[in-house]
Amino acid sequence: MKPAPRTLDNTDIEILSWLFRDARISNKDLAQHIGMSPSSCLERVKRLQTDGIIEGSSLMLNFSALGGHLQAMVSVRLSNHNRQTVDQFQQDVLQQPEVIGLFHMGGEDDFLVHITVSDTTHLRDFVLDAITARAEVNHVETALVYDYQVSRRLPSF
Structure with a gap:
């Protein structure tokens, strides 16, 4: 805790x-x-x-300049929601070089995976090989990202 x-x-x-x-x-x-x-x-x-308030710093990259010409959000639903399955899914997916971020969510979808790939063939291969090939995955939807921006303002609470 x-x-x-x-x-x-x-x-x-x-x-x-x-x-x-x-x-x-x-x-x-x-x-x-x-x-x-x-x-x-x-x-x-x-x-x-x-005090753990600042946990690190990050670097913003131009993924297109590095060969990641497409970004996508991959929605994933698992058939099994025990801790071991969820933790293993997160650990494995985060190891994939295409993954920018991973969101574990409540609601209809369990995960939203933000990825960058070189082209549509790479996108198809990633989804098939890294996501749908997993036994615990029972539903996948992919949406292309047209634009990606991050707020530079500190949220207020």
Whole structure:
């Protein structure tokens, strides 16, 4: 069980907001935007990391420039929902080089798999070989992604 998150103050929220927009911002620039010393700002960021609020940083890629000219969302329903089956499915699918993200969901579909592939033949082969060939999968639907954008604003709760 994860510990209850600590209460964040306005400075923590402002730090997170800037880092959410650009995780590569220098500590000096971050401190300047927030109006605090670089050493105090770095201490705050390290505490946010230690407390598990900042879990890492990520890199946005142009998948098309890397050969991933198509993106798709693959909806998957499993015939068996025990923990071992669900955990194994997640583990195996995340090992596939085409997979960008995996969402375990409630509702009609159990998983939504975000993938990138080179072309329609690659898409067909991925769906057949990595998804429908699995014994626990009983339904698959694939939808092409026309555009993919990510918010650069920190959500408010």
